[in-house]
Amino acid sequence: MSAADDEVIAHDRLRRILGFILRGQHHARNLSIAGTSLDQAALAKAYAQEDWTTVERLVSDEVVKNHAASGTPEQFVPFCSRSFHPIHCDFVAALPREQPQTSS
Structure with a gap:
């Protein structure tokens, strides 16, 4: 699962992972x-060959859209509702890739 304000960024986070799996x-x-x-x-x-340019292409x-939950928050929430509620999963946890910076 990946969500970002920019759909491309969300999808890019998953390309190598999905490449490995698929x-x-x-x-x-x-x-x-x-x-x-x-x-x-x-x-x-x-x-x-670790040809990441080709993997990502x-x-x-x-x-990505067919095999992962990914996109903008506006796309992500409806996707999760459609995908997980029919299998009686009412809660999905998604964690950020990196911890947000906090100010001191």
């Missing part, structure tokens, strides 16, 4: 069910 052939069915187009062989190769906004 590169495996055992996720082909998940991709198919979600209607996601992803070249898993190219993704696996790019990840193995292959893990498109479509991939």
